[in-house]
Amino acid sequence: MINGLRVVIAGGGVGGLTLAGMLTRRGAEVTVLERAHEMRQGFGLTMWPNAFLALRQVGGEAMYKAVCEVSQSMTRLRYRLGSGRLVADIDLTSTLVRQYGEPGYAVTRIELLEALASQAGTEVRYGAEVTDASPDGTVTLADGEVLHADVVIGADGAGSRVRAAIAPPGRPEPESRRLLGWQGVVPRLLTPSQTEAEVYFGPTGSSGMFPLPNGRTYWFLLDPNRDRPRLDGWHEAIRGMVEATPAVSMHRDEARDRPADPDWGAGRVTLLGDAAHPFLPTAGQGACIAMEDAAVLTRRLEGHSDPVAALRRFERDRFRRVRHVLRVSRRLHGMQQLRPAFMRHAGLVVTPTPVITRMYGAPTFPIPEFLGRDRAGVS
Numbered sequence: 001m002i003n004g005l006r007v008v009i010a011g012g013g014v015g016g017l018t019l020a021g022m023l024t025r026r027g028a029e030v031t032v033l034e035r036a037h038e039m040r041q042g043f044g045l046t047m048w049p050n051a052f053l054a055l056r057q058v059g060g061e062a063m064y065k066a067v068c069e070v071s072q073s074m075t076r077l078r079y080r081l082g083s084g085r086l087v088a089d090i091d092l093t094s095t096l097v098r099q100y101g102e103p104g105y106a107v108t109r110i111e112l113l114e115a116l117a118s119q120a121g122t123e124v125r126y127g128a129e130v131t132d133a134s135p136d137g138t139v140t141l142a143d144g145e146v147l148h149a150d151v152v153i154g155a156d157g158a159g160s161r162v163r164a165a166i167a168p169p170g171r172p173e174p175e176s177r178r179l180l181g182w183q184g185v186v187p188r189l190l191t192p193s194q195t196e197a198e199v200y201f202g203p204t205g206s207s208g209m210f211p212l213p214n215g216r217t218y219w220f221l222l223d224p225n226r227d228r229p230r231l232d233g234w235h236e237a238i239r240g241m242v243e244a245t246p247a248v249s250m251h252r253d254e255a256r257d258r259p260a261d262p263d264w265g266a267g268r269v270t271l272l273g274d275a276a277h278p279f280l281p282t283a284g285q286g287a288c289i290a291m292e293d294a295a296v297l298t299r300r301l302e303g304h305s306d307p308v309a310a311l312r313r314f315e316r317d318r319f320r321r322v323r324h325v326l327r328v329s330r331r332l333h334g335m336q337q338l339r340p341a342f343m344r345h346a347g348l349v350v351t352p353t354p355v356i357t358r359m360y361g362a363p364t365f366p367i368p369e370f371l372g373r374d375r376a377g378v379s
């Protein structure tokens, strides 16, 4: 039962804003607390059918359309070796659209957040840092303000304060892996077309370029160098793209993954998105899974009269899915780091396209819950 439920969401990122929109549409009284003083910048994201179907089914047409309007759909994705040699040419129309009705998309983070905020149904409170949360539904802010809620959602990212606040004393931290990535947005220069994307495997892992709306291209390059991406050994298409990007349009981000705790909530508190289960970006799924979480959590709250039981059910239902995505993203990372490089490249050359499609594509397939034809119950 959601109507009238008092919900506090810590974090106004992709997961928090998606959840806010889904819950306010069902009559919840939602407060979104965001530590930053303004919306987080950051560059591109690729988004896949699993996220878009969850958004459409549970968020409804208006939310879905708002996100579609700022996203560029993609029709092809090509994987290449650093030399430019093609290893897989994936027609996203026949692999994804035909099965799920959705292709892949590329979007800038800021435009995605703006679209989600416009649909959140509540004003985000910027500059509101959560410092503590308790299983009884009490939330404390850095300025001493205390809020009480029926449910509290920690959507506050990989370094979640909410997760730390509800952790059982002495719980060991699971092993985490790190990856540095560079990203940039440039006017479309070298990408093959308006709707085609390319991913190259090179000396430090992978690098990709994706079309964005309004004649722009988003690129990423996984590279541990902290000063500037090193371009030795990369294909000229990647070098040209990075060299054409002014320093102000380039951004470095560190991703850190962590296996989810099987019981990641406590009492009236649960976690969602990176707060519960950060991934390495090798599978391009962190934001997608945060949206999926928001949709499943909304459905569980809708389906239970006891909100605490709904939170526990949500955690149980998500655990296997997020464990799978963590494994895939680690496996892809391991493959991209395989040494010597010729072994890695030889492996890719002999791997048939359907296998590569499956390897990269599996996490992007919608979960059964969102494959149904019934659309949302909200509009």
Ligand SMILES: Cc1cc2nc3c(=O)[nH]c(=O)nc-3n(C[C@H](O)[C@H](O)[C@H](O)COP(=O)(O)OP(=O)(O)OC[C@H]3O[C@@H](n4cnc5c(N)ncnc54)[C@H](O)[C@@H]3O)c2cc1C
Pocket (backbone or CB within 6 Å): 010, 011, 012, 013, 014, 015, 016, 033, 034, 035, 036, 040, 044, 045, 046, 047, 128, 129, 130, 131, 155, 156, 157, 158, 160, 161, 162, 181, 182, 183, 220, 253, 254, 255, 272, 273, 274, 275, 279, 281, 284, 285, 286, 287, 288, 289, 290
């Ligand atoms: C280089 C790179 C590339 C990526 N590419 C992709 C991709 O292509 N596709 C994809 O799906 N994912 C991708 N990801 C992952 C994706 O960015 C994250 O998984 C996603 O942003 C998680 O969303 P979230 O809402 O859980 O957390 P976040 O986006 O981190 O949002 C958390 C919010 O909580 C706020 N916050 C933090 N602490 C507090 C506090 N104490 N109180 C209040 N607010 C707080 C933060 O300011 C932030 O706004 C990529 C990540 C990286 C690093």
